[in-house]
Amino acid sequence: MSEESLNKNGRTTGLDQMPVTALKGVGSRNSEKLAKIGIRTVQDILFHLPFRYQDRTRVVPIGSLRPGDSVVVEGEIELADIRFGRRRSLLVRLADGSGALTLRFFHFSAAQKSALSRGSCLRCYGEVRPGPAGYEMVHPEYLRITEGESPQVEESLTPVYPTTEGMHQLSWRAMAGRALALLQADPAALPEWLPDELLRRFRLPDLTDALGYLHRPPPDAPQQQLLAGSHPAQQRLAFEELMAHQLSLRETRLRQKHLDAPILSATAEWTRPFLKRLGFSLTDAQRRVLQEIARDLQQPHPMMRLVQGDVGSGKTVVAALAALQALEAGHQVALMAPTELLAEQHLRVFQEWLEPLGLEVAWLTGRHKGKVREQLLDDLRAGRVRIVVGTHALFQADVTFHALGLVIIDEQHRFGVHQRMALREKGSGSALPHQLIMTATPIPRTLAMTAYADLDLSIIDELPPGRTPVATVVIPDSRRAEVVERVRSACVAGRQTYWVCTLIEESEALQCQAAEDTVRMLQEVLPELRIGLVHGRLKPLEKETVMAAFKQAELDLLVATTVIEVGVDVPNASLMIIENPERLGLAQLHQLRGRVGRGAVESHCVLMYHPPLSQHAQQRLGVMRETNDGFLIARKDLELRGPGEVLGTRQTGEMQFRIADLLRDQPLLEEVQQAAQLLLEQYPERVTPLVRRWIGDRQHYINA
Structure with a gap:
């Protein structure tokens, strides 16, 4: 055209x-x-x-039928009879000279029975299956053929x-x-x-x-x-649809380059003392990613960067150094996490690191009410609070900033699109804040380049020295007594243990051991150990007290629900028991396992499942046993659960495809990216109508 x-x-x-x-x-x-x-x-x-x-293009001889065939047959009725067994049924015997077939009808009328009389000719379509007296079709579609008639077969499938x-x-x-x-x-x-x-x-x-x-x-x-779905005609349509998504995200990226953002230049006022106090050296991967972020922050358009890193790769240090660059440039920083527990964890770490430098870290969640909240909002508006950590409460309409320069979003795929759009609008005047997005859910590169084409991608692909790989075993819960003894040995030797349950209260349907029952059981059999309990229904202060006691080695064993997926860093914890691991996704299991192996001592993870395991669950637990590589686990997670699960709910409406399938069509992705670039450069007038064809009204979500 x-x-x-x-x-x-x-x-x-x-x-x-x-x-x-x-x-x-x-x-x-x-x-x-x-x-x-x-x-x-x-x-x-x-x-x-x-x-x-369905293939209705030819009549197949009855004598050549095989079970499972869905075919058209034609023949003469030899017999029609009503049988009374467990269910009344009409049996019609159809023959064509090459063989015979039974047609079975459970629902039929007297008129239908009389129409299917001996000597009549029928053309039928249905699935062939074995029956008590040879092959049969159950409730086939059929057409009576009068003598001399030869109705046409279909010309196409x-x-x-x-x-x-x-x-x-x-x-x-x-x-x-x-x-x-x-x-x-x-x-x-x-x-x-x-x-x-x-x-x-x-x-x-x-x-x-x-x-x-x-x-x-x-x-x-x-x-x-x-x-x-691999026929060239299907691949043609999938290719075009993937291109439309790619172009939409690239357009978003290009638009970002024309928006204003504050230039955030570092002065090293706080960065240098922070690095001196840190107590460990940054890895080469962390330094590389920090250079990429520092360059972005000095541009006059908004940074949109996704930092991927495996569990324990040190993303939080990178985030803290990015925050310091923004603070040194005289701007405010907001760090947002999807849950209160994760936000609390960031708060504690940032307070520990930044308050000795004279930087106060504020805290805002939905629980802050009344005068405390009003004072905090007033301080943010006036610029007296320079760095704030919080949950989705940060995007509420009454939260305004004096000069917001950087937004750090942790586990962004767990936020809805409207929330991200709302936070972007918190910049001062026409300037938008820079955005740094972090995820500990590694996403295979081809998928990330497609799903996150609007973002620049940085990967921390190196673990800090001293991290020991966690040895993982998979055993049935019938061996619970052995596991308890293993816990006793570890704790008596001066190590600490996590015991993770997937539900708080008993649920017969899920057959998951409740955390509260587990604590009672462990207190009975391990009376010499100090045991704590953490779950999502505890008040934040109670939760924090127990977590702090575990970190300070005042507890030997911490029984918890999956809230500790992103919990405290306890280098002395070397054993992790996860009950009912078959209920969890690979990424979540990998996150949980990442709570141990943080010290120099050899660490272990025991996946204690409730038999029988489905084949799918066996595959997933097998992956956990075989590797500690988060990117390999993410690739397997993608194969087993599909991209929707792996990417989570990053942006409502964004990754919904009509024809393309990100898993099936991965081989197309590199060529799709080349084609998208060619269209942008040489045929820019075709980009908008192509995007509109496939994405339509969802376009504005993608532009968030």
Whole structure:
């Protein structure tokens, strides 16, 4: 499509503007049902692809049938009889000279029984399965054939569409057929936004041809390839959709470069004494990432940088040094964490590091009320508070800053898009704060480059010296007594132990050991040990007191729920017991395991599961036993759980694909990035309509 044919909005009036009600047979009732699954236009119908196909293009001899075949057969009725067993059923014997087949009907009327009389001819479609007297079809679709008649078979494979309540497959096929007819009559109504050069270079079929093929595949189409989503026609559409997401995120990134942000130049006023007091040297990886951040902060446009690092790689030190650069430049810093516990952890660490330098660290959560809150808000507004740590309470409307220069967001994928947008607006005047986003959930590079294309990526790929790999064992909970003895030995030897339960109260459905019951059990069998309990329902002060006692070695054993996933750093803790690990994701297990192995002594993690384990759970626990590499674990997590789970809820609406599948289509991602760059450089007028086609109203979420 030429540039001249675009209207002033950069688009043609076409199938993306035509409502589904323009298709014959789609009235207001059906359009409401379709709207529930996001289908509003004729273009949406075309992009709603079948998930499997039926072969009704040929009549198959009954003698050649195999169990599992879904086929068309034709024959004469030899026998029709009602059988009374556990369920009344109508059995019809159909033969074609090559063999015979039983048709079984559990729901039938007297009229149906009389119509299926001996000597009648039928054409049937159904799935072949073994029965008591040979192969049979249960409730097949059938058509009576009168003598001399030979109804036509289908010319293409029959599509089966994902559907919604009240929408029959016949309706879908009719709608898709009419949408295809409109497209074939006027291909320009669904413009080809990928230029010929790009189609040739990446060996992609034409858009109209790809859609025609997928809605009406020829009889010899490779069904296994279509089922796997790897057919060139499917890959063509996935490629375009992935490109649209990539372009959208890159546009966001380019727009960031045109926005204003304060220039934050370091003076070393606090950085130098901070590094002297630290007590350990930074790793090369930390230094490299800090240089990248320092460069960004000195630019007049907002930094948008994602720092990935495995458990224990030292992201918090990097965040603290970035904060000091902003403070040295006379600006405020806000550090935001998704839970109060994680925010408290950051608060304690930042107070320990920064208060000796004369920098007060404030604390804001939803629990702050009344005069205390009013005073804190007043101090933030006036610039008397320079660094604040908090939860989502930081984005509330009444929180304003004097000169916010840097926002540090920990585990950003656990925040909703509106929250991130709200925090961005807290800058002073037209200047936006710089954003540093941290995650301890390593994301495979290809996925990160696709899902986070709007961010610059830094990876801390080195652990501090002295960290010992944690040896992991997987055992059934029938060996609980052995595990208890192991805990006794470790604690008697002067080491400390975590015992993690996944629920606070007993739940028969989940069969998880409750933390409170576990404490009672352990106190009975280990009376010589000092045992503490931490869970999410404790008051913050109680929780903090117990955690502090454990850190100061006043407790030998800490029983906890998963709240300690991001808990205190206790180098003396060398044993971690995790009950019911099959209930948790790999990333969470890896985070929990990261609580031990922080000292020089050899550390162990015991994954104590409740049998029987599903094959999926066996695979996941096997990965934990075999490796301590967070990036390898993330890759396995991606394979086992899919990208939605791995990325969490980073931005509502962002990673929802119609056709593409990030796991299946990973091999396309590098070429998609090249194609997106080519389009941006050489065909910029096609970018907006391409993004609108695939993302539409969700675009503003991605621009958060």
